[in-house]
Amino acid sequence: MKPAFRIEPLADAAPAAAPRADPxxxxxxxxxxDDKGDAIFRFKLKPQAQLSLDxxxxxxxxxxxxxxxxxxxxxxxxxxxxxxxxxxxxxQPLQPRAPEQGDR
Numbered sequence: 760m761k762p763a764f765r766i767e768p769l770a771d772a773a774p775a776a777a778p779r780a781d782p783x784x785x786x787x788x789x790x791x792x793d794d795k796g797d798a799i800f801r802f803k804l805k806p807q808a809q810l811s812l813d814x815x816x817x818x819x820x821x822x823x824x825x826x827x828x829x830x831x832x833x834x835x836x837x838x839x840x841x842x843x844x845x846x847x848x849x850x851q852p853l854q855p856r857a858p859e860q861g862d863r
Contacts, residue, residue, distance in 0.1 A: 813851055816841070821853050 793799055802819065810818070820841055829836050840850045 816843075817851055817853060817855070821855070824853065 791799055802822065824838065829838055838853065840852050842848070842850045
């Protein structure tokens, strides 16, 4: 099947200019609801010294609990620690640990 039209360059067209260096695009407005209707949360990570995974998750949960309240049924609960599923007996406190004498 032949195409209905053909595109040809103009004979008197000027040569293409060099691409412009446009400023960086504005920050993209990310959606807050996904296609299933679930809320999407994004957290900005503050660059810090290399953290262990325990400390990374502790800090993320600590920050999350500043903006959400947890419930069991209709009863609000206060959470002061967490454990990884792979190590359920090792409970991590949510409050940051106090610096030791040599940590300054």
